[in-house]
Structure formats: structure tokens, C-alpha cells
Amino acid sequence: MTAERQVNVAVVVFPGSNCEHDAVEALSSLGATAELVWHTTKSLDGFDAIVVPGGFAHGDYLRCGAIARFSPVMDAVREAAEAGLPVLGICNGFQVLTEAHLLPGALLRNAGLRFMCDVVECEVVSISSVLTAGASVGQRLKLPINHFEGNYTCSVAMLRELEAGGRIPLRYVSNPNGSMGAVAAVSSKTGNVVGLMPHPERACSHLTGSVDGQVLLQSFLQAAADEAAMSATAPAGRPAGD
Amino acid sequence: MKFAVVVEVSALPGISDPEAATIERALPLLGFDRIAELSAGRIFHFVVDADDPGEARSVAEDLSHRLLANPVIQRADVTVSPIEVSA
Numbered sequence: 597m598t599a600e601r602q603v604n605v606a607v608v609v610f611p612g613s614n615c616e617h618d619a620v621e622a623l624s625s626l627g628a629t630a631e632l633v634w635h636t637t638k639s640l641d642g643f644d645a646i647v648v649p650g651g652f653a654h655g656d657y658l659r660c661g662a663i664a665r666f667s668p669v670m671d672a673v674r675e676a677a678e679a680g681l682p683v684l685g686i687c688n689g690f691q692v693l694t695e696a697h698l699l700p701g702a703l704l705r706n707a708g709l710r711f712m713c714d715v716v717e718c719e720v721v722s723i724s725s726v727l728t729a730g731a732s733v734g735q736r737l738k739l740p741i742n743h744f745e746g747n748y749t750c751s752v753a754m755l756r757e758l759e760a761g762g763r764i765p766l767r768y769v770s771n772p773n774g775s776m777g778a779v780a781a782v783s784s785k786t787g788n789v790v791g792l793m794p795h796p797e798r799a800c801s802h803l804t805g806s807v808d809g810q811v812l813l814q815s816f817l818q819a820a821a822d823e824a825a826m827s828a829t830a831p832a833g834r835p836a837g838d
Numbered sequence: 839m840k841f842a843v844v845v846e847v848s849a850l851p852g853i854s855d856p857e858a859a860t861i862e863r864a865l866p867l868l869g870f871d872r873i874a875e876l877s878a879g880r881i882f883h884f885v886v887d888a889d890d891p892g893e894a895r896s897v898a899e900d901l902s903h904r905l906l907a908n909p910v911i912q913r914a915d916v917t918v919s920p921i922e923v924s925a
Contacts, residue, residue, distance in 0.1 A: 658905070658906070659908055662905065662908070663905075666905075694910075695908065700910075701910060702908055702910045702911045704853070704854060704856070704911065705856050705857065706856070707854065707856055708856065709856050709857065709860055747854070747856075749853060749854065749910075749911060750910065774854065774856075
């Protein structure tokens with residue numbers, strides 16, 4: 597990382613989150629400071645980036661992410677997204693960001709109704725997002741998946757818009773869950789909000805079988821460092837949204 | 839006045855419904871070979887305190903669209919009935 601100071605990442609914790617420590621460990625191993633932030637927190641001032649980790653926020657009752665969307669911290673997440681800060685939703689965090697309308701579409705039960713726990717190959721499709729800016733188009737990454745509701749769905753028109761706008765950072769090489777267009781990750785128009793079902797934070801150590809997640813989280817941290825440097829000179833942020 | 843509300847949430851047409859598809863595939867095993875177009879959903883029951891049925895419906899629809907259903911993938915059908923209070 598070329599950042600002059602350490603990037604400070606907020607890792608949001610809901611009741612039922614369970615991947616927050618993996619995220620902190622991975623981000624720390626890449627030189628960032630990462631802090632757990634309880635979901636009742638109303639301000640995320642002082643953070644350079646936000647991670648919404650995996651798990652079962654609020655027990656996944658009603659729909660995955662449906663209740664988490666109304667947690668007090670989500671207003672601050674939305675403000676940060678609108679200000680241009682990198683926001684990353686991993687697995688359940690992706691579901692939370694779609695329910696919060698920070699990303700388009702929704703995640704349904706996997707086709708075949710099987711809980712998927714596997715390592716899959718993903719291909720980098722677009723590098724116009726904070727997650728993939730440091731990767732190369734066509735690069736293949738081995739990443740773990742661990743989900744029941746990872747079947748990405750949106751309207752056909754939206755899928756075309758995502759494809760045309762370079763808003764599909766990653767696709768599955770072999771679609772494990774029925775996702776439309778084999779979509780594994782989706783970004784906002786501005787590229788600073790990204791959600792993905794695979795777990796890059798669990799692919800950052802040889803001990804866990806793959807370090808292919810590092811290029812993604814390094815991109816994310818670099819984007820945070822760049823955004824922080826830009827904000828220091830020009831305080832006005834960029835707009836964000838679907 | 840109090841109104842009993844029922845909200846039925848189901849998948850929008852064209853949205854894959856693997857649960858319904860799995861149930862439907864199992865039906866012939868039980869001898870139900872003349873059933874088609876099965877869908878699965880959820881029903882919510884609650885009571886709304888409102889001045890009139892229109893207001894009760896408005897509150898229930900607001901709740902349905904903001905929380906009970908995800909309009910990207912689901913539809914919500916709202917039924918409102920006044921609760922009779924015996925004198």
C-alpha cells in the first residue's frame with residue numbers, strides 16, 4: 597500500500613454476524629487497522645472504508661438483510677457510500693446492501709436448494725470497482741463460498757445495465773448457485789460500493805488454502821487510501837447509489 | 839377502529855422460486871399428477887388501529903413495501919377487514 601497513514605476500516609457487526617473477525621484479521625494482515633462497530637452506532641466518522649461482513653444479521657429472519665437494513669448504523673453506511681468511501685458487503689453483507697438499495701437486485705435461495713460450502717473459481721470481469729481496480733480482467737481467483745441465498749437476481753434490463761456499465765466485478769467460472777449471468781459480485785454506478793457472495797477475507801492466508809482474496813482487499817484498501825487523500829484536498833465527495 | 843390485516847407475500851412472476859419448484863417436483867410421488875403452477879409464499883397477520891379502512895390499508899401497504907416484501911423479487915397482496923366489537 598502506498599498510503600501515508602494506515603487505512604482505518606469499520607467492520608459493522610449486527611446481532612448474528614459471524615465473519616467480522618475474519619475480516620479484521622485479513623484487513624490487518626494487509627496493513628490496515630480494522631475496528632468492529634456495533635450496529636447501533638450512528639456515526640462512522642473517522643473511517644476510510646466500511647466492510648459489512650458475512651453471517652446471519654438479525655437471524656436472517658424475514659429475508660436475509662431485511663431487518664439489518666433498518667439498523668441505526670445503516671444511515672451512516674449510506675452517507676459514507678454517498679460520500680464516495682469504499683463500502684464492501686461480503687456474503688450476508690451483500691444481501692444487506694441489496695436490501696438497503698445501495699446495490700441493485702436481490703439474492704434468492706440457491707437453485708437446487710443446497711447450502712453451498714466450497715471453493716470456487718471467479719473471473720475478474722470489470723476493474724471499474726474498488727474491489728477489482730488492482731486486478732486484471734480475465735484473472736481467475738479461487739475464493740471460498742458459504743451461503744444458502746447466493747442466487748443473484750435482478751431484472752433482465754438491470755443485468756444488461758450492469759454488464760454495459762462495467763458493474764460486474766466478478767463472475768463465477770462455473771455457476772454454483774443459479775445466479776443470473778453467473779454474477780458473483782455487483783458494484784454501484786460509481787464503483788465504490790461492492791457486494792460479493794464469495795469470501796475474499798477467508799482467502800488471505802496460505803493456511804486457509806488460497807491467498808487470491810488479497811488482490812481484492814488490497815484494491816479495496818488502496819481505493820480507501822486514494823479516497824482519503826483526495827478528500828483531504830477536496831472535501832466534496834462523489835455521489836453514489838444504484 | 840381496529841382492522842385485521844392479512845398480507846400475502848409471494849414471488850413476482852418470472853422470479854425463480856426453487857422451493858415451489860422442489861415441492862412441485864415431489865407431487866407426482868404422492869400421486870398428485872394434476873397439479874401445476876404451485877407457488878410458495880408467506881402470510882403475515884396483524885391488527886392496525888386506524889380511522890377508516892383506507893387508512894388501515896395505506897399503513898399496511900407501506901409496511902408491506904418497506905419491510906415485509908422486497909419489491910425487486912416479491913409482490914404483496916393486502917386484505918383489510920374491520921374487527922367487529924360486540925357491544
